[in-house]
């Protein structure tokens with residue numbers, strides 16, 4: 001198990017050092033902002049949504065390694081998915097973070113297993129799920145596009 005944890009740690013540090021899709025896509029037509037005041041994480045998610053498919057996705061912001069790595073992993077995973085697939089993945093990821101469901105079973109959830117270590121730390125769960133809540137708001141095109149972990 002410790003080897004696995006080291007591997008997870010490495011993936012998180014790598015994504016934190018070099019976040020993927022850390023940009024605003026030129027044709028973005030949706031955006032939402034997320035805020036986790038307990039940790040100081042802030043993230044803005046940009047989507048190019050066409051015909052119900054996430055053609056492009058990017059994020060900007062700053063925060064702890066967990067929040068940045070989680071957003072980076074998420075953007076890699078969501079690009080090319082339909083809005084419905086993205087929402088379904090969000091729900092399963094959230095369930096796995098709150099311990100209702102084991103992570104794994106699909107390639108995508110297996111990739112997210114690197115974040116499973118935070119389950120033992122409720123404060124860090126908010127860091128890991130912030131970008132996903134923000135993604136969900138952007139997908140729904142909700143009127144209120146500012147997500148806060150402390151008012152939801």
Ligand code: ZN
Nearest residue numbers: 039041064127
């Ligand atoms: Zn954080």
